Structures are given as C-alpha cells and as structure tokens.
Amino acid sequence: MSLITTLARLEACRTGRAQPAATVRHRHLSERPLVFVPLTTAGEAGAPLGALVGTDRYAPRLLAVPQPRDRDLRFTFLAELADVVLPYLDAYTEDVEAAERNETDPETGKRVKVEVELCADAPQLIVPSRAGVDFVRLLGRSMRFRRTAEQDPEAPYPAPPRVPLLGRWLTHFGERARVPGSSLLPAMTDLLARHWATGQSTLEDQHLGALLAWIDPPDGSTGAEAALHAELARDPEGQLMCPPAGPATDPAFDNKLLAPAIERYDRARTALATAEDGPEADDRLGELTAAEREIRELVLSRTLPTWEKVWQGLDLLRALPDGAHVEERWTRDRWSFTAHRDRIVAGEPPQPRRDDAVTAANKLAAREREQARLEAQEALDDPLVMAGRRLSGEAFAGEVTDVVMAYSESKRPSPRPLVTVRTEDRPHLGERVRVYRSLGGKPQAAEFVGWEAEDLLVLRVVDKMGRGKEPEAGSVPEKGDQLCFTLFEHEQRGGPKLPDPQETPWTHGGPPGEAAAEAADPLTSEDVL
Known part of the structure; x- marks a missing residue:
C-alpha cells in the first residue's frame, strides 16, 4: 500500500466518507456488460444454488437449482446459463476489423507483419466480488471436460449440449482475470476499491454493500456506520438485510429458510414419483411446483440486492473519465478474446488440466510484465x-x-x-x-x-x-x-525466449521418458460457434 493510499484511508476515517484514490477510471467498462451474481450451497464447492444473470438492469434472468445435490438439476442450471451467456459471447464474434500482427516467417525465421482479423469489441462479464471470479473459474474447470451424449453415449451423467463450450469460455475468462489490467472478468469490489479508499481493511472491502456504504453513505450517516449496518443489520426474521455479495450464503439463511424449503421440495418430488395417475398426481405436481417456486423466491431474495448494488457501482464508475491507456489495455483483451474464438473454431481441444512448464513460465512472465506496465500506465494517466x-x-x-x-x-x-x-x-x-x-x-x-x-x-x-x-x-x-x-520505464521489455516444451529437460516434462499427451475429445457440432 502506497503512502498516498494510506493517507487517503486515514482521511476517510476522519471524514466518514471514502476518498478518491484516482482521478480517472483505470479499467474499461463495456456499454453492455453481462452481470453475473452467483449463489452456491454451503459445504460443497462449485454446487450452484442459483444466479441472476443478464445485460438488462431491470430484467435479470433468474436461474435456480431446487436440489443442488441432484446432478441432473445442476446440468439443467448450467444449460440454462449457457443459453444466456453463449449468445452474448457470440454477438461479439462476428463484427471484426482488419489488424496487423507480427508473426515469424516459417521459411526465413524473420518477424513479419501479417493482416489478421480482430474482433471490433469484446464481451465483459462482471461479478460482485473476487469470490465470484473464483467461482467462474471453478465452473469452467468443472464444465469444459464434461462429456455429452453425442460424444459418449455410455457416459454416466451426460452433460447437455453446449455445456462444455461454456466451460471453455469461462475458463478463458477466469485465466484472463489473473492478468493485471484485464477487464474481461472484473469484480465490482476490485473496481470500486481501485478508485476509492475507504476507512476499512481491504478484506472488508470485498463486501460490496459495505464498500458502497463508504463511497455513498445515506444522508446523516457516516461511512463506518453505514458499512456496519450493511454487514450486520437483520430483519425481524433474522435474515441479513444486505446479503453478502455472493456466492456464499448466510448460515441463518441456510438453516432457517433454505434447508426447510429443500426438504419440502424433496418430499414433494418423492410423493409425485409414488403417486398414481389421476387427481392425486395433479395434487402432488402442484405441491412440487409450489416448493420449486419457493426456492426460486429465496434465491431471488438473496441475489437481487447484490444485483442492484453491482449496477449502482457501474453508475459510480461511469461518472469517472477514462484513463489514457485504458483503450490500449482493452485492445489486448480483444486480442485475447479473438485468439480464443479462433482456437474454438479450429477445433482445438479444451484447455489442459495442468499447464506444462514452458506454458506456466510464459504465463507468469506475461503477468509480471503486465503488472509493471499497468503500474506505469496508471501513474502516467493519473x-x-x-x-x-x-x-x-x-x-x-x-x-x-x-x-x-x-x-x-x-x-x-x-x-x-x-x-x-x-x-x-x-x-x-x-x-x-x-x-x-x-x-x-x-x-x-x-x-x-x-x-x-x-x-x-x-x-x-x-x-x-x-x-x-x-x-x-x-x-x-x-x-x-x-x-x-x-525512474521507472514506461514500456516493459520482453523476457528471454523460452524453449519449446519438447526441448525442456526431463525435470520439466521433456524427454527422455516424455509422458503421452491426453487424447483430445472428438470435435462435435456443439464445440464450434
């Protein structure tokens, strides 16, 4: 933490209101971002309970899993999520422009400029907090290797079509989020904390409600008082009035509301399975529908406040002027999006479970280089x-x-x-x-x-x-x-060229005794845009 940030935090404590940590906006904001507010069940990582997702502030799409332990219902949730996310991504793949890129000529070995396609814009997926970014990465990891019935008719739990494709995209967004300065998958708490300094710790800044309370406290209240209210205030039923910004849920919500609702759903589903045809089956179907509707309303009650706060944060950020180098960093995001689109269209296999030594070293070097470039550019802009x-x-x-x-x-x-x-x-x-x-x-x-x-x-x-x-x-x-x-350089120099994976020593996965590569899944019609 720099001295200027420390002074801003002390000033926030003194005045009771967050202080500006920047005079310009250092991250790109899309005109039409896709906001994703996920919710998960306690005790099982990656088990979705529901989500609010969409590009329309006033008409979000509600997705819910009435029984998160049911694999079929999970895959139904993921298929519905793909029905929302993939068309949004596809809308950015068709509009392209001509751009030049340096490539190595295979005959001469010299660097030459070639004309290629570059997507004119790229999608932006916004989640409430850093935990949401981790959840997106986890979803991508759990989905991209799923087998569909078309790929493997004997698979025990075949995934619905397009689920593996969505997993590959979410994995790419999750990996890109680790690159400093990237705006493909930002967390709203990180965006706000970069531009305002509050009087609380950086860990407390990950609570979106508390962070917004410092930035824009209600009339007659200080930021500390508003943040405390956002974190602890409960309604007469003992439920948090400002639920945490996902994907975790509050234990009081799990024990008092969610668990009984899921039990009622399980009983109704069991009763429907054993009911005989006729009026009895109609009654059991009505009970099951009511139980499912109750769970959807519970999910909505936990995600809607966070959904509204994400859009409130977007309003605050859009009031700031763009930094001079923001568009340049967004262009690198567009190159990243275009490259992944081309890999999918070319039928390449999903991202591997583990990177080889050379790929991992390249990723680390690129992130270090982008971190230094980001710090230099932010200083020059602000x-x-x-x-x-x-x-x-x-x-x-x-x-x-x-x-x-x-x-x-x-x-x-x-x-x-x-x-x-x-x-x-x-x-x-x-x-x-x-x-x-x-x-x-x-x-x-x-x-x-x-x-x-x-x-x-x-x-x-x-x-x-x-x-x-x-x-x-x-x-x-x-x-x-x-x-x-x-005293720091404005442009970062590239590091030394790393060897090809086949030329690395055996200690880094190369010969001798090189392990055979995993066989790629066969290409299907669902794997291409």
Missing part, C-alpha cells in the same frame, strides 16, 4: 497515482530553469542538451541513472548528471531528438516548462 510514486522517490516533477545545448564526443556528434530542473521532490537518483518523461505518448530518456543545489538537478537528454545535428522542434524542454520524470 496525477494522484503519480503523487504516490513521487512520495516514494520513484518520480519527480519540477520547473525547467535552464537548458544548455551540448553534444556527444563522437565522430558524428549528436545533441545531448543539459536540462536543469528545480524540484521539491527527493528522487532516488544515482550517477547516470536514467529517467523518463512522456513526449508525444512515447518515453524520452535522460541521464542524471548531478545536483547543482539542494533543489536543482541536472539531466542530460539522450534520445527522441531526431537524427540531425540540431534537435527537432519540441523535442528538448524549454525554460519554464513544468515536467514530470519517472
């Missing part, structure tokens, strides 16, 4: 974030007081102007340490020469001045300019 980097000595800002033209000592002298900057910051500078400023959206580097006085430092500009003997216009700071330099 003066409030940059203030935190300045307080930590990773950046400094000041006024240019003097510019002296100098040249390199070489056969072809190049301009190396000396720029004197007056600053009150205390950056961690050493001899010839490089610093960077943004010039036309590109980083311009300078070397630290030394301190002239307590608040005066001298820099030597070393690039982005053109190829002539005289610098191009606007490429050299002028006296009186207000500039901000960073």
Whole structure:
C-alpha cells in the first residue's frame, strides 16, 4: 500500500466518507456488460444454488437449482446459463476489423507483419466480488471436460449440449482475470476499491454493500456506520438485510429458510414419483411446483440486492473519465478474446488440466510484465497515482530553469542538451541513472548528471531528438516548462525466449521418458460457434 493510499484511508476515517484514490477510471467498462451474481450451497464447492444473470438492469434472468445435490438439476442450471451467456459471447464474434500482427516467417525465421482479423469489441462479464471470479473459474474447470451424449453415449451423467463450450469460455475468462489490467472478468469490489479508499481493511472491502456504504453513505450517516449496518443489520426474521455479495450464503439463511424449503421440495418430488395417475398426481405436481417456486423466491431474495448494488457501482464508475491507456489495455483483451474464438473454431481441444512448464513460465512472465506496465500506465494517466510514486522517490516533477545545448564526443556528434530542473521532490537518483518523461505518448530518456543545489538537478537528454545535428522542434524542454520524470520505464521489455516444451529437460516434462499427451475429445457440432 502506497503512502498516498494510506493517507487517503486515514482521511476517510476522519471524514466518514471514502476518498478518491484516482482521478480517472483505470479499467474499461463495456456499454453492455453481462452481470453475473452467483449463489452456491454451503459445504460443497462449485454446487450452484442459483444466479441472476443478464445485460438488462431491470430484467435479470433468474436461474435456480431446487436440489443442488441432484446432478441432473445442476446440468439443467448450467444449460440454462449457457443459453444466456453463449449468445452474448457470440454477438461479439462476428463484427471484426482488419489488424496487423507480427508473426515469424516459417521459411526465413524473420518477424513479419501479417493482416489478421480482430474482433471490433469484446464481451465483459462482471461479478460482485473476487469470490465470484473464483467461482467462474471453478465452473469452467468443472464444465469444459464434461462429456455429452453425442460424444459418449455410455457416459454416466451426460452433460447437455453446449455445456462444455461454456466451460471453455469461462475458463478463458477466469485465466484472463489473473492478468493485471484485464477487464474481461472484473469484480465490482476490485473496481470500486481501485478508485476509492475507504476507512476499512481491504478484506472488508470485498463486501460490496459495505464498500458502497463508504463511497455513498445515506444522508446523516457516516461511512463506518453505514458499512456496519450493511454487514450486520437483520430483519425481524433474522435474515441479513444486505446479503453478502455472493456466492456464499448466510448460515441463518441456510438453516432457517433454505434447508426447510429443500426438504419440502424433496418430499414433494418423492410423493409425485409414488403417486398414481389421476387427481392425486395433479395434487402432488402442484405441491412440487409450489416448493420449486419457493426456492426460486429465496434465491431471488438473496441475489437481487447484490444485483442492484453491482449496477449502482457501474453508475459510480461511469461518472469517472477514462484513463489514457485504458483503450490500449482493452485492445489486448480483444486480442485475447479473438485468439480464443479462433482456437474454438479450429477445433482445438479444451484447455489442459495442468499447464506444462514452458506454458506456466510464459504465463507468469506475461503477468509480471503486465503488472509493471499497468503500474506505469496508471501513474502516467493519473496525477494522484503519480503523487504516490513521487512520495516514494520513484518520480519527480519540477520547473525547467535552464537548458544548455551540448553534444556527444563522437565522430558524428549528436545533441545531448543539459536540462536543469528545480524540484521539491527527493528522487532516488544515482550517477547516470536514467529517467523518463512522456513526449508525444512515447518515453524520452535522460541521464542524471548531478545536483547543482539542494533543489536543482541536472539531466542530460539522450534520445527522441531526431537524427540531425540540431534537435527537432519540441523535442528538448524549454525554460519554464513544468515536467514530470519517472525512474521507472514506461514500456516493459520482453523476457528471454523460452524453449519449446519438447526441448525442456526431463525435470520439466521433456524427454527422455516424455509422458503421452491426453487424447483430445472428438470435435462435435456443439464445440464450434
């Protein structure tokens, strides 16, 4: 946690209201996101109880599982979820635009630019909290290897069509959510906590109701009072008035309302199975329908408050202007979505249960690179974030007081102007340490020469001045300019190239004794878009 964030949290405690942690929005928000509020049963990971899902704020689709231990009912739930999610995803796969991508020529081995298709936009799936992201990942893992009756007629529990396809998409969204800066599968609590600092812990910020209570408390109440009410207030029946933002349920709800309702459903279903045809069967069918309706109403009562709070959070976030680099990060999400669409259309098998050593190393390196890029871009986009980097000595800002033209000592002298900057910051500078400023959206580097006085430092500009003997216009700071330099690079460099999986040593899964790859499931009509 940076010093500026700590100060903002202390200020939130003093004022009783969350303080801005950013002046711009650092994450992309779709014009038509798909909001998914899941609910699970206690004691069994991945057993869905129900969900609210949809793109219409005022008309969500309610899904419920009256008996979560029944596999058939679970698969019915997953099939209904696929009927909502897959058409939403398919709507983004047809509209494409031409884009260029660097690829290796198999004949020459050189990097060349090729024209490929890029989806013009990508879907966005929003869940209430970080636990919802984990649940989406778990659903994808449990669904993508399911066998359908078409694939295996003797499968003991054949999944309905399109369930494995949805599992592959959810797995991709879950993996993409681990990439810093990605917006394909954001959690609303993480989005809000990134842009506002509350007076509670980061763990307490995962309660969506408490987090919104700090950001927008009711009139006459402080954020702490409103958050406490959101966490603990119960109705006369002992049920939480603001249920947790899923997918877990409250024990009081499980014991007093849900368990009796499921028991009534089980009794009604057993009675219907043993009833004889005629009026008795009609009565038992009516009891079963009433029991199922009761469970659906219970699920709705637990998910609807969270559904409304997710949309309230979207309203708050949309009031913030976009950061300058948000669209660039969203373009990388579009490339990711397009690539997974192409893998499915090409008939590739589902994602493996475990990554090989090279794939895992590539994923880790990519996430580390994206984390560094995200931190740099947020600082460049947001003066409030940059203030935190300045307080930590990773950046400094000041006024240019003097510019002296100098040249390199070489056969072809190049301009190396000396720029004197007056600053009150205390950056961690050493001899010839490089610093960077943004010039036309590109980083311009300078070397630290030394301190002239307590608040005066001298820099030597070393690039982005053109190829002539005289610098191009606007490429050299002028006296009186207000500039901000960073000690961190604005663009992240790629790491070393990793070997192919077949070329790794046996300690990392390569030869000798290489294990045979799992046989891929046969391609069916349900596996393609």
